[in-house]
Amino acid sequence: MSSSPGDDERPVPDVVVQPDADRLARVVAEALVARLAAAQAVHGAASVVLTGGGIGTAVLRHVAELAAEPVRERVDWTAVDVWWGDERFVPAGDADRNERGAREALLDAVGVPAERVHAMAASDAGFAGPEEAADRYAGELAAAAGDGRSLPRFDVLLLGMGPEGHVASIFPGTPAVRDERPVVAVRDCPKPPPTRISLGFPAITSAEEVWLLISGEGKAEAVALALGGAPREELPAAGVHGRRATRWLLDAAAASRLPAARG
Numbered sequence: 001m002s003s004s005p006g007d008d009e010r011p012v013p014d015v016v017v018q019p020d021a022d023r024l025a026r027v028v029a030e031a032l033v034a035r036l037a038a039a040q041a042v043h044g045a046a047s048v049v050l051t052g053g054g055i056g057t058a059v060l061r062h063v064a065e066l067a068a069e070p071v072r073e074r075v076d077w078t079a080v081d082v083w084w085g086d087e088r089f090v091p092a093g094d095a096d097r098n099e100r101g102a103r104e105a106l107l108d109a110v111g112v113p114a115e116r117v118h119a120m121a122a123s124d125a126g127f128a129g130p131e132e133a134a135d136r137y138a139g140e141l142a143a144a145a146g147d148g149r150s151l152p153r154f155d156v157l158l159l160g161m162g163p164e165g166h167v168a169s170i171f172p173g174t175p176a177v178r179d180e181r182p183v184v185a186v187r188d189c190p191k192p193p194p195t196r197i198s199l200g201f202p203a204i205t206s207a208e209e210v211w212l213l214i215s216g217e218g219k220a221e222a223v224a225l226a227l228g229g230a231p232r233e234e235l236p237a238a239g240v241h242g243r244r245a246t247r248w249l250l251d252a253a254a255a256s257r258l259p260a261a262r263g
């Protein structure tokens with residue numbers, strides 16, 4: 001990974017490769033349950049930042065399955081705060097909302113209390129625009145953090161990655177890659193829908209653990225470039241890390257262009 005001023009403390013990324021996307025989603029679901037249960041054992045509550053995308057949503061479906069069976073680690077879903085890494089600024093209930101996918105895949109089934117589900121605002125929620133909605137989300141994060149801090153503890157922050165290396169709604173070469181606010185409004189997004197809200201780098205890298213969930217040959221080049229130290233302006237995934245751990249959770253196709261030692 002590249003290092004830049006202030007980045008010296010970033011943990012060495014951990015690269016885990018599973019044979020295929022389904023196995024990857026199952027293994028990540030088991031790891032997520034274990035991590036949230038461990039966080040609850042220490043802190044009494046846990047927090048997770050969700051992502052949209054195919055793998056991210058498949059993980060949530062597997063977590064819902066695990067919640068329905070007796071497993072070693074149990075998560076008390078009434079004591080989990082749920083945040084989002086990004087959201088499409090479209091009306092509530094729109095099929096494009098990451099919130100909707102997460103509710104259908106997991107949240108409705110396990111019964112996370114409404115006050116712990118911190119969805120980013122929908123476009124019909126009464127805000128003047130995504131800028132105002134982003135500021136509101138920053139305010140919600142600060143309120144949860146307390147003590148004058150701007151961000152609460154995130155135990156695990158999940159991210160998908162696009163084939164060009166975008167994470168959350170931080171796309172290569174866009175203003176969001178240089179924005180140092182915890183939450184940013186995104187307009188003219190290269191991938192539709194064009195208007196979004198996203199956590200910025202300072203919020204993402206504040207997480208205890210950042211897990212990148214990546215499958216498919218189409219992501220292989222970006223994975224290799226990011227782990228090879230590409231600049232974050234060109235490949236935003238290269239700029240993300242957790243405080244304590246950064247896990248690149250890949251299927252074999254996504255890992256196919258990494259040097260052999262990593263695979």
Ligand SMILES: O=C(O)[C@H](O)[C@@H](O)[C@H](O)[C@H](O)COP(=O)(O)O
Binds near residue numbers: 052055160161162163
């Ligand atoms: O920005 C979006 O519109 C996408 O939803 C995106 O952020 C997605 O999470 C990644 O592209 C990974 O998606 P997959 O897991 O489906 O590959």
